[in-house]
Amino acid sequence: MKLLVVNCGSSSIKYQLVEMPQERVLAKGLLERIGERDSRLVYNTDFKQKKINRPIKNHKQGVKLIINTLTDKKIGVLKNIGEIKAVGHRVVHGGESFSDSTVITPKVLKTIKEYIDLAPLHNPPNLAGIEAIKEYLPKAINVAVFDTAFHQTIPPAAYLYALPYNFYKKYKIRRYGFHGTSHRYVTCRFAQLSKKPKNKISCITIHLGNGCSIAAVKDGESIDTSMGMTPLEGLVMGTRSGDIDPAIIFYLAKKKMTLKEINHILNKKSGLLGISGISNDIRDIIKAGKKGNKRAKLALDIFAYRVKKYIGAYLAVLGECDGIIFTGGIGENAYQVRELICSGLQSLGIKLDRNKNRRVAAEESLVSSRDSKIKIFVIPTNEEICIARDTYQMKLKSMKRKRT
Numbered sequence: 001m002k003l004l005v006v007n008c009g010s011s012s013i014k015y016q017l018v019e020m021p022q023e024r025v026l027a028k029g030l031l032e033r034i035g036e037r038d039s040r041l042v043y044n045t046d047f048k049q050k051k052i053n054r055p056i057k058n059h060k061q062g063v064k065l066i067i068n069t070l071t072d073k074k075i076g077v078l079k080n081i082g083e084i085k086a087v088g089h090r091v092v093h094g095g096e097s098f099s100d101s102t103v104i105t106p107k108v109l110k111t112i113k114e115y116i117d118l119a120p121l122h123n124p125p126n127l128a129g130i131e132a133i134k135e136y137l138p139k140a141i142n143v144a145v146f147d148t149a150f151h152q153t154i155p156p157a158a159y160l161y162a163l164p165y166n167f168y169k170k171y172k173i174r175r176y177g178f179h180g181t182s183h184r185y186v187t188c189r190f191a192q193l194s195k196k197p198k199n200k201i202s203c204i205t206i207h208l209g210n211g212c213s214i215a216a217v218k219d220g221e222s223i224d225t226s227m228g229m230t231p232l233e234g235l236v237m238g239t240r241s242g243d244i245d246p247a248i249i250f251y252l253a254k255k256k257m258t259l260k261e262i263n264h265i266l267n268k269k270s271g272l273l274g275i276s277g278i279s280n281d282i283r284d285i286i287k288a289g290k291k292g293n294k295r296a297k298l299a300l301d302i303f304a305y306r307v308k309k310y311i312g313a314y315l316a317v318l319g320e321c322d323g324i325i326f327t328g329g330i331g332e333n334a335y336q337v338r339e340l341i342c343s344g345l346q347s348l349g350i351k352l353d354r355n356k357n358r359r360v361a362a363e364e365s366l367v368s369s370r371d372s373k374i375k376i377f378v379i380p381t382n383e384e385i386c387i388a389r390d391t392y393q394m395k396l397k398s399m400k401r402k403r404t
């Protein structure tokens with residue numbers, strides 16, 4: 001059975017065509033700069049790579065181009081579009097309504113729309129992707145896989161902010177957490193690698209990409225995570241500040257900055273970029289740090305220090321911890337960052353094998369030393385395969401229901 005996995009960002013669409021249950025990726029691609037004159041699709045199959053440069057106005061046009069490419073006589077991998085039986089969509093915010101993936105019905109669609117208020121940057125492009133797929137693939141079932149779902153097991157003591165309680169009831173203000181599909185994927189992989197059932201695993205999963213978040217996982221379930229009501233809270237990120245004293249916002253407002261400007265600064269001009277003044281990409285910062293740039297070094301130190309602090313907090317929250325897992329572009333590739341984060345944690349039972357760690361980039365590997373009480377793993381994330389698996393299960397269920 002062929003499934004399409006779709007991840008719509010504000011100006012991009014990432015997708016994979018996957019054959020299930022073999023989990024074979026038949027084609028994948030990334031369409032970027034939607035809405036600009038220089039939109040670009042990079043499309044890959046086992047035997048070809050093709051770049052298409054053409055202005056794409058919106059997500060609907062983008063989906064059309066993707067479908068045309070998949071069925072193209074020369075570069076396509078499908079005879080006709082009807083071969084796609086189901087489509088899995090990454091949806092960022094499912095609020096408290098979804099603790100699992102779900103088939104998209106009109107009611108589900110309405111609920112995702114209601115969460116636009118909480119995720120104004122993310123849910124609208126996700127919805128645009130769903131609407132376009134519904135139009136061009138009317139026979140396929142659509143499944144939503146939520147970034148927030150894995151964190152719905154977090155207990156109230158960890159998800160409530162100490163604000164007036166009715167803010168939670170009235171405005172839905174609480175910690176939701178994000179990157180859930182990634183935290184879930186690496187937790188499952190860690191359980192497999194440890195040869196334990198998932199519900200017997202306790203670990204700390206650290207997703208360090210453009211966005212960064214960390215989760216405490218007890219008996220296979222998320223019990224706390226660093227991102228909050230929005231993805232702005234928690235760790236230092238490429239351009240986001242993560243945790244700050246909320247009073248800084250009032251102080252900046254007093255200095256005549258508008259809320260819009262402050263919002264922009266906290267989301268787009270802070271984090272690694274803000275501190276270093278160089279880049280949001282850790283590769284540039286590591287390079288500059290090596291050349292002696294002080295602010296680059298400081299950015300790395302602040303980034304690692306925040307992760308270290310959360311590891312300490314989550315060890316306290318978990319009590320027992322079997323493993324620490326690094327994932328995401330930085331977590332998988334930047335051995336220097338893993339080294340900085342783990343340094344000085346020996347007394348907590350966390351000991352990196354320095355040589356092994358230095359050799360590992362973008363591959364699944366144990367990087368702790370033999371005598372480390374807590375295992376340290378690098379596990380490349382694969383949110384797409386999680387989405388494909390959930391979508392496949394939903395499709396099988398719907399076929400069974402039709403038969404009975």
Ligand code: ADP
Binds near residue numbers: 210280281328
């Ligand atoms: P996203 O959160 O958008 O999915 P990724 O998980 O791909 O992003 O992470 C992107 C970040 O990972 C880049 O900004 C860069 O800092 C870092 N990164 C990617 N490749 C490498 C590499 N080879 N070495 C070090 N850092 C890397």
